[in-house]
Amino acid sequence: xxxxxxxxxxxxxxxxxxxxxxxxxxxxxxxxxxxxxxxxxxxxxxxxxxxxxxxxxxxxxxxxxxxxxxxxxxxxxxxxxxxxxxxxxxxxxxxxxxxxxxxxxxxxxxxxxxxxxxxxxxxxxxxxxxxxxxxxxxxxxxxxxxxxxxxxxxxxxxxxxxxxxxxxxxxxxxxxxxxxxxxxxxxxxxx
Amino acid sequence: xxxxxxxxxxxxxxxxxxxxxxxxxxxxxxxxxxxxxxxxxxxxxxxxxxxxxxxxxxxxxxxxxxxxxxxxxxxxxxxxxxxxxxxxxxxxxxxxxxxxxxxxxxxxxxxxxxxxxxxxxxxxxxxxxxxxxxxxxxxxxxxxxxxxxxxxxxxxxxxxxxxxxxxxxxxxxxxxxxxxxxxxxxxxxxx
DNA sequence: GTCTATAGCCGGATAGAC
DNA sequence: GTCTATCCGGCTATAGAC
Numbered sequence: 001x002x003x004x005x006x007x008x009x010x011x012x013x014x015x016x017x018x019x020x021x022x023x024x025x026x027x028x029x030x031x032x033x034x035x036x037x038x039x040x041x042x043x044x045x046x047x048x049x050x051x052x053x054x055x056x057x058x059x060x061x062x063x064x065x066x067x068x069x070x071x072x073x074x075x076x077x078x079x080x081x082x083x084x085x086x087x088x089x090x091x092x093x094x095x096x097x098x099x100x101x102x103x104x105x106x107x108x109x110x111x112x113x114x115x116x117x118x119x120x121x122x123x124x125x126x127x128x129x130x131x132x133x134x135x136x137x138x139x140x141x142x143x144x145x146x147x148x149x150x151x152x153x154x155x156x157x158x159x160x161x162x163x164x165x166x167x168x169x170x171x172x173x174x175x176x177x178x179x180x181x182x183x184x185x186x187x188x189x190x191x
Numbered sequence: 192x193x194x195x196x197x198x199x200x201x202x203x204x205x206x207x208x209x210x211x212x213x214x215x216x217x218x219x220x221x222x223x224x225x226x227x228x229x230x231x232x233x234x235x236x237x238x239x240x241x242x243x244x245x246x247x248x249x250x251x252x253x254x255x256x257x258x259x260x261x262x263x264x265x266x267x268x269x270x271x272x273x274x275x276x277x278x279x280x281x282x283x284x285x286x287x288x289x290x291x292x293x294x295x296x297x298x299x300x301x302x303x304x305x306x307x308x309x310x311x312x313x314x315x316x317x318x319x320x321x322x323x324x325x326x327x328x329x330x331x332x333x334x335x336x337x338x339x340x341x342x343x344x345x346x347x348x349x350x351x352x353x354x355x356x357x358x359x360x361x362x363x364x365x366x367x368x369x370x371x372x373x374x375x376x377x378x379x380x381x382x
Numbered sequence: 383g384t385c386t387a388t389a390g391c392c393g394g395a396t397a398g399a400c
Numbered sequence: 401g402t403c404t405a406t407c408c409g410g411c412t413a414t415a416g417a418c
Contacts, residue, residue: 008401023301026217030394042396043402051394081381107298110214144382147363150371151380153356154349161348165340172338180341188379189342190272191335199383221412234384236413385418392411400403 009047012037016054017100021163025055025108055108056115062101063122065094070129080137084155084186087130089178091159095166096174102163130156155185200238203228207245208291212354216246216299246299247306253292254313256285261320271328275346275377278321280369282350286357287365293354321347346376 015036019028030051034041048054069090073083095102112119134152137143143151158181166177206227210219221242225232239245260281264274286293303310325343328334334342349372357368 024215024217024298026215027302029392031392039401040403041394042404045395046401107215111218141382143380144374146371146375146380149356150368151375154372154375155380157352157355158345158348161352164348165344177341180337181345183335184337184342184345186379186381188377188381189334189337189346190377190379191332220410222410230383231385232412233386233414237383242412383418385416387415387417389414390412393409394407396407397405398403399405400401 012044012047013054013058014100017058017098017104020055020058020108021100021103025051025104025111052113055104056112058101059105059109059112059119060115060122062094062098062105063119063126066090067122067126067129069094070126074129074132080133080140080142081186083133084137085178085182087133088155088159088182088185091162092166092174092178092181095162099163099166102160106160106163127152127156158185203235203238204245204249205291208249208289208295211246211249211299212291212294216242216295216302243304246295247303249292250296250300250303250310251306251313253285253289253296254310254317257281258313258317258320260285261317265320265323271324271331271333272377274324275328276369276373278324279350279373279376282353283357283365283369283372286353290354290357293351297351297354318343318347349376 012033016028016033019032019036022028030041030044033051034044037044070087073086073090076083076086109119109123110116131148131152134143134148138145138148203224207219207224210223210227213219214223221232221235224242225235228235261278264277264281267274267277300310300314301307322339322343325334325339329336329339
């Protein structure tokens with residue numbers, strides 16, 4: 001049946017992403033992956049077409065979600081702080097959904113072979129939307145007059161690396177995390 | 192002369208760190224490194240002992256600087272906000288000194304073979320000192336009552352990834368960067 | 383101190399039996 | 401759909417000529 005084939009493929013993708021997070025794409029061998037799945041390396045090829053395709057689908061699926069998401073956020077008729085909070089919430093949601101994929105997105109994008117340009121285009125578009133929110137927020141007086149790129153990258157870096165510690169904080173509810181992280185990133189930590 | 196041998200070795204280390212930043216340790220071959228240096232792969236071994244040692248020395252040298260630095264900072268008799276600013280300044284200084292080494296420290300530590308445990312010990316010690324500054328700051332009322340780990344990791348992640356964009360911002364002076372980043376991370380971005 | 387040649391091993395992927 | 405066997409190329413590192 002198609003369903004069982006699909007879930008077998010997805011299981012391989014899921015385990016691959018975990019291994020990619022631990023050692024990076026280049027250091028994970030098909031023999032490693034096969035052992036983690038519980039088969040021999042040759043058997044993987046009944047379900048997948050190549051190692052490269054695992055990486056490519058994993059990364060691009062998430063990158064598309066991010067770029068589509070922020071394009072919806074920027075179009076809304078709300079203030080910049082609200083948009084920033086929605087961006088933070090989107091990062092938290094997507095990271096909770098797929099922390100291992102987030103690791104691949106962050107660390108292994110340069111190993112994309114055929115679709116590197118497409119990935120870079122998605123990332124550039126994402127950063128452009130994010131930057132526009134910051135610029136608008138400074139113009140409207142909602143945000144401080146700090147250097148745009150510093151503000152942009154300091155927030156974005158924290159969000160992009162959430163996968164490093166979110167899995168450990170299973171006890172923290174998603175809504176609490178959004179609230180606390182919004183305070184930390186937007187209002188600062190000083191009382 | 193010893194001096195020229197040393198600088199040849201250091202040149203190889205420097206170029207290796209640049210390649211490690213671009214593709215990651217595992218994806219950089221000794222042939223890649225040799226080509227970037229301008230010799231054949233076999234010739235590298237007159238100056239270095241192994242690929243692994245390049246990684247190991249690069250990472251541990253920086254990790255030791257961080258851990259030694261924060262141990263001096265925490266011992267000072269100043270308030271928590273001042274200590275936080277000094278930690279930020281240390282990250283900026285060490286990143287400007289060696290941005291490519293910072294990339295290896297962040298992304299390739301898991302490929303350390305013999306000295307992984309030592310690295311992890313240094314990192315744990317560093318995070319422990321940083322956490323203590325946060326806890327003290329909350330106790331003294333200087334810092335908000337947000338979740339300690341959220342505050343810790345959101346600041347630490349931004350600092351650890353400075354190497355990603357600091358090289359591009361060559362026009363920004365170090366003191367300005369320290370000032371602006373301190374504002375962004377500590378006081379927040381909302382006006 | 384750099385080179386060519388190569389040892390010895392491991393990589394992704396395929397062929398074909400079951 | 402999984403297996404064994406294998407292709408073929410690339411990997412780190414060494415040997416030894418120059």
